[in-house]
Amino acid sequence: MSDLLRLPVLMEMVRQTVSDPSEGAEAILRLGLPRAALWLAFSLMIVLSMILGILVMLALGPPEDGPLTGQSPVVLGLLQGAFLFLGVHAIVRIGHIFGGTGGFDGALALVTWLQFIFIVLQVVQLVFALVVPPLAGIVSLLAIALFFWLLSHFITVLHGFTSVGQVFLMTLLSFLGILFTLSLVLTLLGIGLPTEPSI
Template identity: 60%
Template sequence: MSADLMNLGHLLRLARETVSNPREGAATILDLGLSVPALRIAFALVVVLSMLLGELVVLVTPPPPEGALSLSPVTLGLVQAAFLFVIAHAITLIGRWFGGTGGFEGALSLLIWMQFIFLCVQVLQLLAIMILPPLAGLITILALGLFFWLLVNFIATLHGFTSLGMIFVMTILSAFGIIFGLSLILTLLGIGFGTL
């Protein structure tokens, strides 16, 4: 299985299968039982790749209006890493409050996997921007729906939940926890919401 993780074709097939059947895809990722060092490498890799794709998008899109907030790639990477770290803890802690059984490593592995899926979405957006710009906006809207679709199902699989109502409440509470935690981290980084 470790060899499969180095095979891009296998990863893309698994990503497609995860979108169509998130719970099965999440179970596959959790069954890998990735070690902490492997999770650290994967975490750093998805953050760096996302930064690079983000920079490519900036290069092919019109410059932002004068006075708009512009963050360096390093700052964006730190914000994204902080976001993933906070959301993993929120999903773990809130899930356990509701009787879930998932752990932090499992939550982090699923979020890393979700980030890989959205790297694929970013590539599609980049191609759309270059070939058919109006399509990029539609992809963004679909990506937002995909995010919640994957998140709810990943939480359910991680914690062993079956009640849709429970999962919905957990997702809402997790969102509030994530926003609160991220706001603290952004403040520590010197980025106020008033400047956004």
């Protein structure tokens, strides 16, 4: 278990998960981490993501326009944590509606692991943005595709489903629903979303 605290071990697990998402998900679930450890890891991912966001802003400057422009790192971290927490519950509850058998702890473990993978990708994107800026956008698009690819496999393994394609469609529709709900919450909090794309 202590090996999980070593960065080389974690990076090898990331590589294995990206190359074989189903086996990567099974490996995470086999760890059987207690809920206290899962919450600690979940919180750590939020903090690391906030720190990385600050570094990106210092290196590249704040975005010129956007729904969350001007918000403090603490607010952004809380929003991200709330979104991920909502995602964990959605994975469990929607999966059960379709006959899945996965539990909350498993979903929390997989979402936390997915978040770590994307922190690694954010670091890669930052490097590209600093060294080869035109490629940073391509990395972002690949990261979005990878997100849904990994998440679909994770949910399939967690709930014991057999069709990754059907899970992908369910995940995409659920994600859009959660995003819509989050936009309503942000509006109620007085954080407006842009009504038209910026040029």
